Amino acid sequence: MRELFLTFVVNDDAKDRSLNILEKFCDMKSQIILQRQLLWVPLPKRMQKKEVTKKPGALAKLVETSNDPMKVLECHLNRLPYMLILQYDIKTEQYGTEVDCDETTATLIWTDIPIPGDSQQVNDRDRVQIEIKAEDHPCSKMNDLKYRYVGEIIKDGYRFVHGNISIDLVRTVQTSATAGSKNEQGNNVPKIVPDYDKIERQPESRYVMSAKIDVEDKKLIQQGKDELLALQKELQGSFNLKFQDRFLFDTRVRV
Amino acid sequence: MSSIPVGFTISLRSWPAADKVNNNLALDSVVARINAERANRGGFRELTKERLQLEIEEEAAEEDDESEEEGEDAPVDRAKEIQATKVTLIQNIDMILDSARSAQSFATLALSKDMPQVVDSARSSNTLLGGEREPNHFWEHIQKTVPMKTLGMDKMQGSLVTYARKEENKSVARGWKIQNLSKTVDSILAAATRLETEMELETKYWDQVLSIDDGGWAMCHMQYEKHTLGVRFGFMEGAQRNLSMAALRRGPDGDILLDAGLDSEPKAIRVRIQGHHSFASSSVPKLYEDGSPVQFRIQQARNTVFATELWQEITREARNLLDFGVAFEGDTVVCPFTPGKTLILELIPLKDSGFVLPHPDNKMADGISVGLQLLLSLAHRQNHHRRTRQPVPLRASKPDTQPYSLIRPLLTRLNHQKSVESMHKLITSTITTLKSTGIEASYSQLARAAPVHPNAAPTERVILSLMDRLEMQTKLQIIPGIGLDIISRTDMFPIASTIHKITLSPPDSPLRDLCPPPEFDIDNWDHVEDYILFANSCSLATYILNLQKLSPFPSQSSHSQPSVPPSFSEEEWQPSVNPNAILKHVKDTGVEKHLTLEFEKAPAEEVLCRARWEMVGDEDIFEPGSGNKRGSENGSYEWRSVGANMDDSDEVQVVVRSLAEVAGI
Numbered sequence A: 001m002r003e004l005f006l007t008f009v010v011n012d013d014a015k016d017r018s019l020n021i022l023e024k025f026c027d028m029k030s031q032i033i034l035q036r037q038l039l040w041v042p043l044p045k046r047m048q049k050k051e052v053t054k055k056p057g058a059l060a061k062l063v064e065t066s067n068d069p070m071k072v073l074e075c076h077l078n079r080l081p082y083m084l085i086l087q088y089d090i091k092t093e094q095y096g097t098e099v100d101c102d103e104t105t106a107t108l109i110w111t112d113i114p115i116p117g118d119s120q121q122v123n124d125r126d127r128v129q130i131e132i133k134a135e136d137h138p139c140s141k142m143n144d145l146k147y148r149y150v151g152e153i154i155k156d157g158y159r160f161v162h163g164n165i166s167i168d169l170v171r172t173v174q175t176s177a178t179a180g181s182k183n184e185q186g187n188n189v190p191k192i193v194p195d196y197d198k199i200e201r202q203p204e205s206r207y208v209m210s211a212k213i214d215v216e217d218k219k220l221i222q223q224g225k226d227e228l229l230a231l232q233k234e235l236q237g238s239f240n241l242k243f244q245d246r247f248l249f250d251t252r253v254r255v
Numbered sequence B: 001m002s003s004i005p006v007g008f009t010i011s012l013r014s015w016p017a018a019d020k021v022n023n024n025l026a027l028d029s030v031v032a033r034i035n036a037e038r039a040n041r042g043g044f045r046e047l048t049k050e051r052l053q054l055e056i057e058e059e060a061a062e063e064d065d066e067s068e069e070e071g072e073d074a075p076v077d078r079a080k081e082i083q084a085t086k087v088t089l090i091q092n093i094d095m096i097l098d099s100a101r102s103a104q105s106f107a108t109l110a111l112s113k114d115m116p117q118v119v120d121s122a123r124s125s126n127t128l129l130g131g132e133r134e135p136n137h138f139w140e141h142i143q144k145t146v147p148m149k150t151l152g153m154d155k156m157q158g159s160l161v162t163y164a165r166k167e168e169n170k171s172v173a174r175g176w177k178i179q180n181l182s183k184t185v186d187s188i189l190a191a192a193t194r195l196e197t198e199m200e201l202e203t204k205y206w207d208q209v210l211s212i213d214d215g216g217w218a219m220c221h222m223q224y225e226k227h228t229l230g231v232r233f234g235f236m237e238g239a240q241r242n243l244s245m246a247a248l249r250r251g252p253d254g255d256i257l258l259d260a261g262l263d264s265e266p267k268a269i270r271v272r273i274q275g276h277h278s279f280a281s282s283s284v285p286k287l288y289e290d291g292s293p294v295q296f297r298i299q300q301a302r303n304t305v306f307a308t309e310l311w312q313e314i315t316r317e318a319r320n321l322l323d324f325g326v327a328f329e330g331d332t333v334v335c336p337f338t339p340g341k342t343l344i345l346e347l348i349p350l351k352d353s354g355f356v357l358p359h360p361d362n363k364m365a366d367g368i369s370v371g372l373q374l375l376l377s378l379a380h381r382q383n384h385h386r387r388t389r390q391p392v393p394l395r396a397s398k399p400d401t402q403p404y405s406l407i408r409p410l411l412t413r414l415n416h417q418k419s420v421e422s423m424h425k426l427i428t429s430t431i432t433t434l435k436s437t438g439i440e441a442s443y444s445q446l447a448r449a450a451p452v453h454p455n456a457a458p459t460e461r462v463i464l465s466l467m468d469r470l471e472m473q474t475k476l477q478i479i480p481g482i483g484l485d486i487i488s489r490t491d492m493f494p495i496a497s498t499i500h501k502i503t504l505s506p507p508d509s510p511l512r513d514l515c516p517p518p519e520f521d522i523d524n525w526d527h528v529e530d531y532i533l534f535a536n537s538c539s540l541a542t543y544i545l546n547l548q549k550l551s552p553f554p555s556q557s558s559h560s561q562p563s564v565p566p567s568f569s570e571e572e573w574q575p576s577v578n579p580n581a582i583l584k585h586v587k588d589t590g591v592e593k594h595l596t597l598e599f600e601k602a603p604a605e606e607v608l609c610r611a612r613w614e615m616v617g618d619e620d621i622f623e624p625g626s627g628n629k630r631g632s633e634n635g636s637y638e639w640r641s642v643g644a645n646m647d648d649s650d651e652v653q654v655v656v657r658s659l660a661e662v663a664g665i
Helices: A012-026 A044-048 A058-065 A069-079 A138-144 A218-234 B027-037 B049-072 B074-111 B117-121 B137-145 B163-214 B294-318 B362-388 B407-436 B458-467 B525-550 B659-663
Strands: A002-011 A031-042 A084-089 A106-111 A123-132 A147-162 A165-174 A206-215 B124-126 B133-135 B218-221 B229-232 B245-250 B256-259 B267-274 B279-281 B327-329 B332-336 B342-349 B442-448 B470-479 B482-490 B498-505 B581-585 B592-602 B606-616 B635-640 B645-647
Touching: A002 A012, A002 A218, A012 A147, A012 A165, A012 A206, A069 A106, A069 A123, A084 A138, A106 A138, A138 A147, A165 A218, A206 A218, B074 B117, B074 B137, B163 B218, B163 B245, B163 B256, B163 B294, B245 B294, B256 B294, B267 B294, B267 B362, B279 B362, B294 B327, B294 B332, B294 B342, B294 B362, B294 B407, B332 B407, B362 B407, B362 B458, B407 B442, B407 B458, B407 B470, B407 B482, B407 B498, B407 B525, B407 B606, B407 B635, B470 B525, B482 B525, B498 B525, B525 B581, B525 B592, B525 B606, B525 B659, B606 B659
Parallel strands: none
Antiparallel strands: A002 A123, A002 A206, A031 A084, A031 A147, A084 A106, A106 A123, A147 A165, A165 A206, B124 B133, B218 B229, B229 B245, B245 B256, B267 B279, B267 B342, B327 B332, B332 B342, B442 B470, B470 B482, B482 B498, B581 B592, B592 B606, B606 B635, B635 B645
């Protein structure tokens, strides 16, 4: 799946005004986003046996024809080392409580570095998103993929929907929670959900607004871009959504 | 410079200007100047208000003294004054002389063209003093500079404007002025009056606009008339979202004129129930004319938009429900309602609504009208959920937009009620019949709760529970150890009809081998009915078999009542090939007695149970001791749900015989 997006930075003190504008623009109340994202990187051993396909266009063909997103993901991961994210939707009531991430449904997210473009366009990148149910043990699955846990990010914010475009206004903070001891599955994911309200934020904390649209059919990519650019024009003056340097979204890691 | 007092210090610098930033005078320089000016009077320190007033009084007293001194010097100055006056007089006389000379020169030059002889005489002129001729220097200068005969003159016609005419013109002008002033005053007064009226009208208009805003209506600029205020009364999730706006124009009397466009006639949905030569009708909202309060008219416009959309969706859905008996008749949609009644839906202008006659079904029609509106509101709510949820990725194939479910829930509900009623009637009749056979059967019916939608709002859950997954559980206990559990479920899709699932209770009851229920769900009511009746028949056969295990063999019955079946002794009933029949062998004969139990539907929703017995075997075998042929012992006995019981002679028997008695147990 391709993800097209534009971003803009909103200062903390402009949050309320931004929410007000977006509520009127999208004709809806904001939806709360509160997510816990566990960061995973590949083990060094993983990259020793690379199964890089030599046929030109084989990966693209696999992406187009395959109905198994995990297969597509593994193909990407075998080419280059990437950081993966296990995302959990949480609630404020879970702050400070113990939650076994291996027994909770999670979403595995992989994003590629956006393709090169210019400021007249939108950021464009591949994305794979797979839901792993609790009974399939998401953290164990990561271990099977030869990945190890390295950190945690909490995302909170608001979401609006305008036609086919999802507009998110989120801020992130990396928790300083230390990794726990290794559990039975061999990973050291901390079991306690951090109390988000007590985490210290940087003084210049800001919200990032991103307008994005997902495209499954390649023939509709231009339609998606047109919709995003039309939104950019409509919000001009209030929010300066723009194309960003693609290396800001680089998830490749050095192993 | 004697008027300048001694010791006056003249400053060549201008008074200091105020500071532009702080608007303060440069205090230092001001104080310095004051100190310099009043150095002999104490400077800035001794500067007070009283001292300044004292100084002013002293100066005034000094001026009075000077004027008195000037009066003493008056005679000395008089001579000088006279002398000065003489000089001035002489100067004026000289000036007059020069003027006269120049006038003469001018006249001479003018006459030089026509009367050249005057040029010579002008060379000399008499003076005013002494009569001696003195040379006219002025004329000599003109002669040198200006050629003669260069200035011409002619006689012009005298002006016709006489003094009288001038006076007349003045009075005319005065009159015009007065008239225009009056006009100006009148126009100003008129403008003031108009302004006052305009203010009243505007105040009235804006009061009404404020009342609309206080009423919670959304106000905005009209799309194509930015200077015109409008009110948005449509539904955010409705079909005509962009068109539901009316301009708030000011009428001639200050009232608001609601301009909602061309097709803004107030309309409403009317629901009628047609029975046997009678019509029940739902109530229709009252029509508010143009003079009514504006909030009522806005509400009426909103209701019209709602009704119009409701009608469009009803007709759109009705095209897909033709198989359910829904039809179009002219401008109405006709749906089947109950046996003998049909439902008629139509969109009517409010002015054509007419009076609603009293009818017992009016409330039902009102309820259906309200139900349709609630269903459309639910559809709007679902549109909102669909619009605000996470968008799906762009795909080539777009999802089909299904029409709203407005009539289908109604049909679903009606079908479900019909099924439940049929089940209730059948089971009740069956129970009554069973009781009249001496069997204490029982049943219960329970409406099962529809599944809860966890994310739905409470209002949505209520409506969904009334139209989605309607279920009824019926438990029939025929005899101890044998029962039926029937779950009847009616779903909106795909066909809005009821399906029944029959299971045995308990699962290991004898019916499992005798007449197991179908494993699949049954959608045909007749099949369900047939199975229930057949299951009852089989249950009675099992009941008789169980009874004879509990009780001793009955004695031989008397023959006083030939209608009572003969008693059987010594032989036992046993199951036969048919699960609803039992048989036993008659001792010392080769004859078998077959007893068949049947449940049947009778007219008037009645259920009857018939026990039919027949002898199967040699017809020449006689009953020992009686001389009667056994072939004459075939017969039947019936139990009915209404209580009357019949024997094979079709005569109503008052005395009820139990099944056990009929079976000879």
